Structure formats: structure tokens, C-alpha cells
Amino acid sequence: MGETLVYNPRAVFDERAQAESFEGLAMPLFDSVFNFARWLTQNREEAEDLVQETYVKALRGFGSFQPGTNFRAWIFRILRNTFLTSRTGLKATMTVPLEEEQEATLPGPPDTPETLLLASADQEMVREALEGLPVIFREVLLLGDVEEMSYQEIAEAVGIPMGTVMSRLARARRALREAVQKKQQKG
Amino acid sequence: MACETWRAKIAAYIDGELPAEEMRAFAAHLPSCPACAAESLGTVQWKRATQSAGKRYAPSAEFRRRIEERIGARKKPAASWSWLPALALAAALLVVVLLGVNRWRENGRAQVFAELTDLHTATLASATPVDVISTDRHTVKPWFEGKIPFTFNVPELAGTPFTLVGGRIAYLGQSSGAELLFQFRLHRISVFIFQDRPELTGRLPAAESLSKQKSFTVDTWSEGGLRYFVIGDIGAGDLGQLSALLRAAR
Numbered sequence: 001m002g003e004t005l006v007y008n009p010r011a012v013f014d015e016r017a018q019a020e021s022f023e024g025l026a027m028p029l030f031d032s033v034f035n036f037a038r039w040l041t042q043n044r045e046e047a048e049d050l051v052q053e054t055y056v057k058a059l060r061g062f063g064s065f066q067p068g069t070n071f072r073a074w075i076f077r078i079l080r081n082t083f084l085t086s087r088t089g090l091k092a093t094m095t096v097p098l099e100e101e102q103e104a105t106l107p108g109p110p111d112t113p114e115t116l117l118l119a120s121a122d123q124e125m126v127r128e129a130l131e132g133l134p135v136i137f138r139e140v141l142l143l144g145d146v147e148e149m150s151y152q153e154i155a156e157a158v159g160i161p162m163g164t165v166m167s168r169l170a171r172a173r174r175a176l177r178e179a180v181q182k183k184q185q186k187g
Numbered sequence: 188m189a190c191e192t193w194r195a196k197i198a199a200y201i202d203g204e205l206p207a208e209e210m211r212a213f214a215a216h217l218p219s220c221p222a223c224a225a226e227s228l229g230t231v232q233w234k235r236a237t238q239s240a241g242k243r244y245a246p247s248a249e250f251r252r253r254i255e256e257r258i259g260a261r262k263k264p265a266a267s268w269s270w271l272p273a274l275a276l277a278a279a280l281l282v283v284v285l286l287g288v289n290r291w292r293e294n295g296r297a298q299v300f301a302e303l304t305d306l307h308t309a310t311l312a313s314a315t316p317v318d319v320i321s322t323d324r325h326t327v328k329p330w331f332e333g334k335i336p337f338t339f340n341v342p343e344l345a346g347t348p349f350t351l352v353g354g355r356i357a358y359l360g361q362s363s364g365a366e367l368l369f370q371f372r373l374h375r376i377s378v379f380i381f382q383d384r385p386e387l388t389g390r391l392p393a394a395e396s397l398s399k400q401k402s403f404t405v406d407t408w409s410e411g412g413l414r415y416f417v418i419g420d421i422g423a424g425d426l427g428q429l430s431a432l433l434r435a436a437r
Contacts, residue, residue: 022258023255023258023259026258027255030246030251030254031245031246031361031362034244034245034246034250035241035242035243035244035245038243038244039241039243039244044244047244048246048250051246051250051254052253052254052257055254055257055258056257056258059258123236123239123240123318126236126237126240127240127241127243130237130240130241141237141241142241144202145234145237145238145241146237146238146241146242148238150202150203150204151202151204166198166199166204169198169202170198173198173230173233173237176233176237177233
């Protein structure tokens with residue numbers, strides 16, 4: 001069956017409209033996406049490469065994006081998957097111990113009154129501690145606490161069930177506190 | 188519900204992830220339970236601290252442009268008669284837009300100034316107005332290194348009526364910049380420095396301009412790709428003196 005190619009101005013228009021609607025959804029997230037990429041890669045140039053690859057991939061795959069679903073979770077997921085298959089990403093995940101999340105640990109009572117601890121922890125310490133956390137913890141803190149994503153969005157972005165989001169977030173928060181505490185005791 | 192059960196839900200409560208019913212029940216439980224209240228407060232504070240430590244990196248204006256070019260509606264279709272009605276419509280719209288643009292410029296400018304005035308006021312009202320406390324410009328400048336996507340010069344203030352109080356990171360239109368706090372007699376003056384992005388400052392005059400906003404004097408100019416704002420409750424003459432020092436800073 002032969003298909004005839006007909007010049008169709010409408011199709012050109014659709015393509016442009018699609019690019020515009022992609023731009024309208026993607027560019028407002030640009031700063032957040034870059035910040036996330038920079039935290040994952042720990043390097044400006046690599047972050048720029050990662051963001052660029054993410055945007056190009058997302059534009060290419062925009063046809064498969066379901067309008068009305070969460071675009072932010074979608075593009076963060078693309079970024080994260082791209083990062084994990086990159087050299088830096090592979091290296092970062094190799095150094096992470098395998099997860100023992102089935103036990104779904106919940107935060108126990110804190111051994112230091114938290115408010116007291118934080119008062120003396122300056123932002124620099126929190127930043128350093130966050131930098132030192134394993135990627136799987138760093139990313140949920142960035143998505144949950146920094147981007148203030150809902151558990152549902154985090155689940156979509158990271159590709160894990162909601163229950164795992166809660167337990168991983170709890171473990172990540174505890175790990176961050178412990179890391180800051182350790183820094184305080186040292187200096 | 189027992190307190191232990193509630194404590195397991197503190198994180199979900201702070202994250203706003205409990206069902207509405209439980210959110211209400213938890214809020215009712217809090218005032219009567221110091222342990223849960225203290226831990227909730229701690230959780231909120233940690234979340235805030237993580238957020239302010241984590242919102243740290245901003246893309247450069249150049250990189251943003253590169254991506255916009257890359258993903259923008261790239262293929263310009265060849266001119267075709269089918270576009271004629273659209274062109275006519277566009278011409279008509281252009282007239283309307285041009286009429287509106289002046290008003291919008293004024294609004295945009297007032298909006299940026301109002302936002303900066305709010306930032307300045309918030310700084311003055313804060314218990315910790317600056318994150319790096321130092322009168323030494325050689326301490327303050329390096330503090331910003333790596334925290335904002337540009338560098339700038341802090342003026343030498345010896346022999347002037349101004350003293351440096353310190354600095355902090357400021358945010359405007361989702362981009363990070365520097366806020367320097369200066370003291371002039373009993374007044375405090377904020378100097379904001381941001382990258383000169385068109386979407387942020389395109390509506391502002393390129394040259395120096397002094398104006399009054401809600402009894403604050405505001406001075407702004409653009410230089411070397413950076414946009415400066417000086418805001419304080421002092422006269423235009425005194426404020427202009429600080430602007431001159433900043434412009435001369437090497």
C-alpha cells in the first residue's frame with residue numbers, strides 16, 4: 001500500500017506547537033534541574049552536559065509524555081536515569097552498599113535534641129554533609145526537601161514504590177543528621 | 188491514638204502527606220504533647236536547613252541560552268500563503284502589544300523594585316541579617332565563591348562614612364545572587380548583585396537610575412553582565428556616594 005506524502009501546513013504547526021509547549025513546561029524547571037544535576041555530578045561541566053542530554057532526550061521523547069501527568073517527575077526521572085548510566089553515575093552507585101530497605105526502618109528517637117543540634121550546625125556543615133551522602137540518599141533529600149516534591153512525585157522520579165520513598169527519606173534524613181553531628185564533634 | 192504511633196508519623200505530617208483527617212488529628216495532638224511538638228519542630232528545621240543548603244547552584248545565563256536554542260521551536264517553516272491570515276492577525280496584535288508594553292515596563296520595574304525592597308526589609312528584620320559577618324572585604328568576597336555563579340568586587344571603604352557589615356545569598360526571580368549589607372551612620376543599606384538576565388532585568392533601564400520606592404532610595408545599574416541594586420532609607424546623595432564606590436571597586 002503506497003503512502004503519498006502531502007505537504008501539510010498543519011503538521012508543521014503541530015510540531016512547532018509541541019516544541020513550544022515543551023519549552024513552556026521545561027524551561028521554568030531549568031534552575032531546579034540544573035541544581036539537581038550539579039548535586040548529582042558534583043561538577044559544573046558534567047552538570048551542564050547532563051542537563052543538556054536530559055533536555056534533548058526529553059524533547060525527543062516528549063511525544064510519549066502523557067499530558068496531565070507530572071512533567072516535573074518525568075523530566076527528573078530522565079535526568080536521573082541518564083546520570084546513573086554515565087561514568088560518574090556508575091562510579092557513584094558502585095560505592096553505595098546494597099539496600100536493606102525491606103525492613104522499612106522508621107526514625108527512632110533522636111539521641112540529641114534536634115533543635116539544639118541544628119542551632120550550632122551552620123549551613124556550610126549541612127552542605128558538606130549532603131555532599132558526602134551516598135547518591136541514593138542525596139537524591140531523595142534533594143527531591144523531597146529541596147524541591148519539595150510529594151512522595152508520589154519522588155516515587156515517579158526515582159522509580160520506587162511510595163513505601164520505599166518514606167523509608168528511604170527517613171534513612172536519608174537520619175544519615176544527614178548523623179553526618180552533621182560527626183562534623184560538629186570533630187571541629 | 189498513642190503518642191508512639193504519632194511519632195512514627197511526624198515526617199509524613201511535616202511533609203504534608205498524611206490523609207486530611209490525620210493531619211487535623213495530629214495538629215490537635217501537638218499542643219498537648221511536648222515530645223511530639225519538639226520533634227516536629229526539629230524536623231521542620233532540618234528540612235529548612237537542608238533546603239537552604241541544597242538550593243545552591245544556578246546555571247549560567249550563557250548555558251541557559253544554549254539550551255533554549257537547542258530545544259526552541261527550531262525549524263522555521265518556509266513562508267507560505269497559508270500564513271497570511273496569521274500574519275495579519277500578528278500585525279494587529281503587535282499594535283496592541285506596543286501600546287501595552289510601556290505600561291508593562293512600568294509594572295515590571297515596580298515589581299522588581301518592590302521585591303528587592305521586601306528582601307532588604309526582611310534582611311533588616313532578621314535576627315541573623317548576614318551569613319558572613321565581616322567588615323573585611325577580603326573575607327566577604329571569597330565567601331561567595333562557589334555559592335553564586337559570578338564574582339564581583341567589594342569596594343575599599345577606609346576613609347568613607349560607610350562600613351561593611353557582611354553578606355548573604357539572595358534570590359530574585361529564581362536566580363541566586365549576592366546581598367551585601369553596609370552601615371551608614373544608623374542606617375543599613377543593602378546592595379544586591381545578580382546576573383543581568385533579560386527576563387529579570389530587561390524591564391529596567393540600562394543606565395544608572397535613582398528612584399524612590401516606599402520611602403526607600405533605590406539605585407540600579409548594569410555593568411559587566413551584572414545588575415546592581417542599592418537600597419536604603421537614606422538620601423539620594425549619600426546613597427549615590429556608595430554607588431560610586433561600588434562602581435569604582437577594583
